[in-house]
Amino acid sequence: MPTNPVAVPAGTTPASANLNSAPAQPPPPNGEASARPTAATATVAPAGATTSDPHTVPAEASLERFDPLAAFASYAIPGLGQLLQGRTGKGILFMVCLPLLFYYGLFLGSFSNVYMVRHPSIVQSLYARPVFAAQFFIGVPAWPAIYEYARARSEMRQPIPGEGGERGRQLFGYGADLGEAKLNDLQRAADKRWDLGWVCTLIAGVLNILVIYDAFAGPAVTHPPPRPQPKPTPDSPTTPESKP
Amino acid sequence: MNTPPLHGVSIYWDLPIILVIVSLVYSATRHDRWDLIIHEAIRWGVRMTTFLLGVGLVLTIFAYLS
Numbered sequence: 001m002p003t004n005p006v007a008v009p010a011g012t013t014p015a016s017a018n019l020n021s022a023p024a025q026p027p028p029p030n031g032e033a034s035a036r037p038t039a040a041t042a043t044v045a046p047a048g049a050t051t052s053d054p055h056t057v058p059a060e061a062s063l064e065r066f067d068p069l070a071a072f073a074s075y076a077i078p079g080l081g082q083l084l085q086g087r088t089g090k091g092i093l094f095m096v097c098l099p100l101l102f103y104y105g106l107f108l109g110s111f112s113n114v115y116m117v118r119h120p121s122i123v124q125s126l127y128a129r130p131v132f133a134a135q136f137f138i139g140v141p142a143w144p145a146i147y148e149y150a151r152a153r154s155e156m157r158q159p160i161p162g163e164g165g166e167r168g169r170q171l172f173g174y175g176a177d178l179g180e181a182k183l184n185d186l187q188r189a190a191d192k193r194w195d196l197g198w199v200c201t202l203i204a205g206v207l208n209i210l211v212i213y214d215a216f217a218g219p220a221v222t223h224p225p226p227r228p229q230p231k232p233t234p235d236s237p238t239t240p241e242s243k244p
Numbered sequence: 245m246n247t248p249p250l251h252g253v254s255i256y257w258d259l260p261i262i263l264v265i266v267s268l269v270y271s272a273t274r275h276d277r278w279d280l281i282i283h284e285a286i287r288w289g290v291r292m293t294t295f296l297l298g299v300g301l302v303l304t305i306f307a308y309l310s
Contacts, residue, residue, distance in 0.1 A: 071252075090272050097265045104261070107249055192255050200258075203266060210273040220274045 068243040071216035076139045078208050081215030094211050098204050102138050105200025110186055113176040114142060116149035117176045120156060125149065131198055133207040142174030142205070150170065175189070263292055 067085065074081030079094030106114060116132050119125040126133050138144050178186075187194045214220075271284035 048303070086278065089278065090276070093272055094269060101262070103263050110249065190268075193250060196255050196258060200262065203262065207266065207269045207273075211272065216271040219276045221280075223280075232274050 016021055022064075065214060071212050074139075074212045074215035075208070078211050080140065081212070085215065090214075094208075098138065098208055098211065099141065101140055101207075102201050102204035105197040105202075105204065106141075106174065108190070108200065110181065110190065110194070112178055112186055114196060114201055115145045115175055115177045118149070118152045118156065120153065131202055134202045135198075137205040137208045138201070139208065141221075146175075148176040152226030174181045175237065259296070263289055267292065 029059075036106045040184065068082070070081030070084050073084055074080070074094070077089040078098035079096075082088075082091035082094060085091075114132070114135050116122075118130040119128060130144065132142075135145070190197075210220075252256055267285040267288040268281070270288060271281045275281050
């Protein structure tokens with residue numbers, strides 16, 4: 001059935017450019033239907049042009065191909081942004097794999113290897129333990145460490161007896177800097193597993209950066225749909241071989 | 245002190261888990277189609293496994309020679 005061309009006035013965004021409400025398209029072979037034109041798949045049409053191609057968005061809407069809301073959702077909970085975009089399979093894959101790897105690493109580290117070092121400034125804390133800069137990108141699971149750091153910093157201004165965070169005072173059960181003596185004990189007792197644990201949490205955080213980008217701008221490698229070949233018309237120029 | 249988790253189990257048993265998760269997630273951020281994701285994941289899995297086996301082989305040779 002022929003589709004009606006959609007008039008696109010300048011300065012407006014058609015439904016095809018809306019990231020979350022793209023029209024229904026036939027799914028690609030052996031693949032999952034992409035619910036929106038991504039930064040790499042969508043082609044930009046001139047301003048004021050009419051289009052019936054769902055992969056074509058007007059020039060004014062080119063910046064709206066990016067999806068910061070989905071990117072933040074994928075930061076907070078890995079895969080949530082993809083689920084919001086309708087890419088269910090990938091969303092579930094990310095939502096299962098990344099927290100699994102992160103919490104497995106946390107388990108190996110006795111729930112004590114995701115924390116920020118107690119320092120008066122955040123820069124000093126990250127300089128002392130740059131691993132947290134990667135762990136931070138796993139999203140919500142790393143927020144207890146930020147909470148514990150903020151609480152420890154407020155305690156540094158009003159010191160209380162005791163070294164490091166006490167287990168009984170933690171809000172989420174982990175995330176506090178236990179102090180050097182306790183961490184050394186944990187590392188000695190766990191042999192290499194404590195270090196393997198924070199490596200797993202680091203890998204999960206770094207992988208989630210790629211997931212956030214995937215939610216923000218689509219997959220890194222895309223395959224645009226094949227363009228239909230124009231039918232030859234009687235007025236089209238003939239090839240030299242066809243001439244007598 | 246409590247016994248640390250999985251104490252006494254070789255850390256090399258964790259490698260397959262990490263390899264599968266890393267290659268699957270990385271490939272899924274590269275493509276949207278599942279056939280391409282699976283192919284890319286297998287390619288990366290083979291590359292990483294080969295690299296790790298190569299490192300292990302070199303270290304074994306050094307340990308044998310020293």
